[in-house]
Amino acid sequence: MPKKERKRLQVVISEEQDALLTKTAYELSSPERLISKSEVVRLAIEKIAKDLEAGGESTEEYRALLEDEDIKDD
Amino acid sequence: MPKKERKRLQVVISEEQDALLTKTAYELSSPERLISKSEVVRLAIEKIAKDLEAGGESTEEYRALLEDEDIKDD
Numbered sequence: 001m002p003k004k005e006r007k008r009l010q011v012v013i014s015e016e017q018d019a020l021l022t023k024t025a026y027e028l029s030s031p032e033r034l035i036s037k038s039e040v041v042r043l044a045i046e047k048i049a050k051d052l053e054a055g056g057e058s059t060e061e062y063r064a065l066l067e068d069e070d071i072k073d074d
Numbered sequence: 075m076p077k078k079e080r081k082r083l084q085v086v087i088s089e090e091q092d093a094l095l096t097k098t099a100y101e102l103s104s105p106e107r108l109i110s111k112s113e114v115v116r117l118a119i120e121k122i123a124k125d126l127e128a129g130g131e132s133t134e135e136y137r138a139l140l141e142d143e144d145i146k147d148d
Contacts (some may be wrong), residue, residue: 001086001088001143001144001145001146001147001148005088005089005090006086006087006088006089007086007087007088007089007091007092008084008085008086009084009085009086009087009092009095009111009115010082010083010084011082011083011085011111011112011115011116012080012081012082012083012112013080013081013083013115013116013119014079014080014081014116015079015080015081016079017081017116017119017120018081018083020119020120020123021083021119021123023123024119024122024123024126027126027133028126028133028136028137028140030137033140035140036147037083037085038085038086038147039140039145039146039147040119040122041083041085041087041115041118041119042085042087042088042091042144042145043122043136043139043140043145044115044118044119044121044122045087045091045094045095045098045114045115045118046091046094046139046142046144046145047118047121047122047125047136047139048098048114048117048118048121049094049095049097049098051121052098052101052102059101059102062102062117062121063102063104065117065120065121066102066107066109066113066117068120070116070120071113071116071117071120072113073110073112073113
């Protein structure tokens with residue numbers, strides 16, 4: 001990532017979500033390129049914004065997922 | 075999110091990604107329910123894992139996005 005204009009993001013996640021991150025990083029890695037959990041988070045942020053921009057059913061699908069206890073804030 | 079079994083995640087993101095997070099949180103919010111940027115990140119983590127599990131073209135699409143300078147680690 002380019003050095004300038006960066007922000008530090010802090011998020012509390014569940015142990016299951018941490019495990020999902022590790023699994024996703026492993027699945028996207030190859031013998032030529034290891035993917036970090038940070039890269040997965042940045043990728044996930046870009047993807048969700050892209051999906052919503054594309055429209056269609058995404059918004060309703062995401063709103064439904066937001067009702068999951070593991071995603072909601074307290 | 076349930077109180078137990080939590081982890082603190084720290085990720086450096088670009089200003090553009092921070093703006094995408096804010097925009098996504100706004101788009102998923104409604105007059106009845108405000109969505110935080112943390113909720114968007116947790117949602118995005120769940121979604122990317124789900125997509126990869128479903129298989130199909132997702133893996134290659136994600137690998138291509140990973141080549142973006144704004145996603146890569148230094």
